[in-house]
Amino acid sequence: MDPIDQAHQSREWLIESCRRMLLIRHFEETLIGLQNQGHFAGHYHVYIGQEATGVPALSCLAPDDHIFTTHRNHGHLLARGAEPGRMYAEILGRRDGYNKGKGGTFHIAASHLGFHHTSGIVGGIIPLAAGAAYAAKARKTGQIAVCLIGDGALEEGAAPESFNIASLWKLPVLYLCENNGKYGAGRALGAAQSFSMAAYPLTDLPKVYKIPAQQVDGTDALAVYRVVSEVVGKIRQGQGPQFIETHTVRWPGSESNWPVVPVVTSVDLAWDASAAPEKFRDWYRASDPVLAFIRKIVEAGAATRAQLAEIDAQAVDLIDRAAKFALASPFPEPQEALTDVFA
Amino acid sequence: MRELAYYEAKLEGLREILAADERVHFITEIATGFLGLSPHRVHFRQIASSFPDRVIAPPISELAFCGVAIGAAMAGLRPIVDLITASFAFEAWPQIVNEAANAFYMSGGQTRAPVVFHLLHGLRGAGAAQHSHSPQAMLWNCPGLKIVLPSSPRDVKGLLKTAAASDSPTVFIDHVLLFEYRGSVPENDEAIPFGQAEIKRSGADVTVVATSLMVQRSLAVAERLAKDGIQVEVVDPRTIVPLDFDTIMGSVEKTGRVVVVDECHQSCGVAAELVARIAEAGFDKLKAPIRRVVTLDVPIPFSPRLEEFVSPSEARIAEAIRAAAR
Numbered sequence: 001m002d003p004i005d006q007a008h009q010s011r012e013w014l015i016e017s018c019r020r021m022l023l024i025r026h027f028e029e030t031l032i033g034l035q036n037q038g039h040f041a042g043h044y045h046v047y048i049g050q051e052a053t054g055v056p057a058l059s060c061l062a063p064d065d066h067i068f069t070t071h072r073n074h075g076h077l078l079a080r081g082a083e084p085g086r087m088y089a090e091i092l093g094r095r096d097g098y099n100k101g102k103g104g105t106f107h108i109a110a111s112h113l114g115f116h117h118t119s120g121i122v123g124g125i126i127p128l129a130a131g132a133a134y135a136a137k138a139r140k141t142g143q144i145a146v147c148l149i150g151d152g153a154l155e156e157g158a159a160p161e162s163f164n165i166a167s168l169w170k171l172p173v174l175y176l177c178e179n180n181g182k183y184g185a186g187r188a189l190g191a192a193q194s195f196s197m198a199a200y201p202l203t204d205l206p207k208v209y210k211i212p213a214q215q216v217d218g219t220d221a222l223a224v225y226r227v228v229s230e231v232v233g234k235i236r237q238g239q240g241p242q243f244i245e246t247h248t249v250r251w252p253g254s255e256s257n258w259p260v261v262p263v264v265t266s267v268d269l270a271w272d273a274s275a276a277p278e279k280f281r282d283w284y285r286a287s288d289p290v291l292a293f294i295r296k297i298v299e300a301g302a303a304t305r306a307q308l309a310e311i312d313a314q315a316v317d318l319i320d321r322a323a324k325f326a327l328a329s330p331f332p333e334p335q336e337a338l339t340d341v342f343a
Numbered sequence: 344m345r346e347l348a349y350y351e352a353k354l355e356g357l358r359e360i361l362a363a364d365e366r367v368h369f370i371t372e373i374a375t376g377f378l379g380l381s382p383h384r385v386h387f388r389q390i391a392s393s394f395p396d397r398v399i400a401p402p403i404s405e406l407a408f409c410g411v412a413i414g415a416a417m418a419g420l421r422p423i424v425d426l427i428t429a430s431f432a433f434e435a436w437p438q439i440v441n442e443a444a445n446a447f448y449m450s451g452g453q454t455r456a457p458v459v460f461h462l463l464h465g466l467r468g469a470g471a472a473q474h475s476h477s478p479q480a481m482l483w484n485c486p487g488l489k490i491v492l493p494s495s496p497r498d499v500k501g502l503l504k505t506a507a508a509s510d511s512p513t514v515f516i517d518h519v520l521l522f523e524y525r526g527s528v529p530e531n532d533e534a535i536p537f538g539q540a541e542i543k544r545s546g547a548d549v550t551v552v553a554t555s556l557m558v559q560r561s562l563a564v565a566e567r568l569a570k571d572g573i574q575v576e577v578v579d580p581r582t583i584v585p586l587d588f589d590t591i592m593g594s595v596e597k598t599g600r601v602v603v604v605d606e607c608h609q610s611c612g613v614a615a616e617l618v619a620r621i622a623e624a625g626f627d628k629l630k631a632p633i634r635r636v637v638t639l640d641v642p643i644p645f646s647p648r649l650e651e652f653v654s655p656s657e658a659r660i661a662e663a664i665r666a667a668a669r
């Protein structure tokens with residue numbers, strides 16, 4: 001059966017998901033250029049290669065659900081509909097940034113979208129998500145909390161301690177653990193033992209605490225949607241916490257701490273990756289989740305290449321305008337540093 | 344005399360320590376450990392590969408790997424454990440402040456924990472609130488820990504050697520913005536004992552007591568103010584536990600004017616303690632109120648303009664020295 005039919009996905013969902021994935025991809029590609037031009041300093045982390053996890057997963061949530069994320073947050077915010085211009089402004093330390101320039105790339109918060117607190121401390125959000133779930137349960141709001149973590153976060157003691165509490169208290173929390181270590185310079189290797197994690201597969205860890213846990217290919221948007229929508233339903237029914245591990249293949253551009261863009265993503269690249277430098281070509285051919293999704297949509301007849309190219313051009317244009325918006329935004333006045341200390 | 348960059352002296356110290364004592368094991372992330380994200384970190388990787396059995400990379404489990412180092416120290420090794428960014432020490436706080444710091448005293452002098460915690464503190468540019476801490480004052484609130492704050496190539500090497508040889512848990516707090524400074528480091532130099540402040544620059548008008556990166560920043564300001572006729576003496580305690588208070592007071596008695604420069608937050612910071620001690624011991628020697636130049640009492644903002652505004656900048660140091668000299 002056609003995998004798209006199986007997921008019962010409407011054409012609108014497919015096109016919108018594709019649009020958001022392309023938006024994330026171009027956001028990050030342009031961001032890398034902005035740093036290379038010296039527009040912001042410091043270390044940062046891009047979401048390239050994980051778009052087919054964040055976009056379908058977050059489309060399963062209600063508008064008022066609570067979401068906690070990490071240093072690798074850009075894709076999550078964009079998937080929820082955050083404004084790229086205000087995100088760039090934040091990353092560039094400008095006044096129009098979501099956090100008024102106080103947070104930067106690691107800490108983009110957008111509470112109207114459910115992103116209350118974005119932590120750059122590995123493992124820092126794991127207890128917080130359980131706490132938000134506790135509040136939702138106590139207040140009977142029907143909300144759930146989602147904890148978006150990397151594989152490395154399971155190495156912190158905060159993970160097992162929180163799993164225990166979430167399970168004991170049957171909290172409505174989804175742990176979505178994005179394992180981006182497959183074949184790359186990441187940490188946990190998925191099916192195999194790594195230098196940094198003795199528990200493998202990673203799903204063994206939450207299972208010890210009786211949290212149902214499963215693995216899914218994070219480069220397959222429809223598979224992610226199926227699994228996440230199913231477990232979100234169970235959590236909303238009051239069945240307690242759930243854990244999902246997604247596997248993606250690390251974008252080779254992330255191997256350096258200071259990435260460069262080997263090739264600007266386009267719809268044509270989905271069928272001909274020869275424009276990518278040799279070192280990157282295999283990844284764009286075999287492991288790029290955005291290009292895989294584009295091929296799937298066209299092959300299923302949900303859209304033509306030309307239609308997707310038009311969507312891509314719109315995404316490029318939106319990102320271009322977002323970058324200009326951020327660059328035109330002033331830096332905050334120095335005295336602003338003294339505000340917002342107390343509520 | 345031989346000149347080295349700060350990072351070179353630091354690497355040389357580590358290599359010599361690892362070569363000299365088989366009991367030294369170094370727990371650190373190989374890719375970004377010891378020198379952080381500095382471009383010179385490749386040289387650290389060479390050292391790591393020279394001692395493959397004794398340089399070991401841990402999982403992201405600060406609480407556990409610091410505790411492992413402390414326990415190994417109790418059982419005969421002399422581990423150095425690298426938290427890299429000082430803010431990550433909070434993940435290991437219970438082991439550092441409640442186990443390591445208390446072990447010797449609580450056991451009535453039986454149990455030694457000769458462990459070194461290596462931290463990179465302070466405003467490094469765009470670290471924002473969660474990667475910019477200077478926890479030295481919080482740690483100074485935990486009797487039982489020795490606290491080292493190097494500021495020059497010679498000091499970083501000499502103090503690292505003393506830290507590795509110390510029988511007490513020692514927090515070695517470094518700053519990435521020091522790595523490019525150059526200075527003389529004699530060949531076969533001695534280790535530098537703890538508790539010996541150094542007068543980094545002599546001057547008759549104003550005493551500046553500064554730590555870590557703030558020593559270099561104060562020295563730069565002192566050079567400029569000398570052209571305006573203000574002679575600044577810069578005193579670097581080098582270790583705050585133990586503290587060489589005599590050298591500090593010797594300078595205070597000479598000048599009668601004091602500015603303390605430190606990167607901790609203002610309230611209960613390192614400067615707050617130093618100012619209190621100077622005021623207690625030397626009130627009658629002072630010709631002007633003591634001044635502090637420290638990080639303003641707010642979480643560290645990301646935006647470069649805001650970060651500059653809250654930091655103990657050269658402009659704020661110069662202003663404080665001028666005010667003290669009047």
Ligand SMILES: Cc1ncc(C[n+]2csc(CCOP(=O)(O)OP(=O)(O)O)c2C)c(N)n1
Pocket residue numbers: 045071072120121122123149150151152153180186187403405431434
């Ligand atoms: C407590 C703490 N320790 C160390 C770090 C440094 N650090 C930042 S990202 C990272 C790796 C995280 O890996 P993972 O959770 O898999 O996330 P990924 O970057 O792969 O998305 C580390 C060790 C940190 N930010 N916080």
Ligand SMILES: [Mg+2]
Pocket residue numbers: 150151152178179180181186187188
């Ligand atoms: Mg990872």
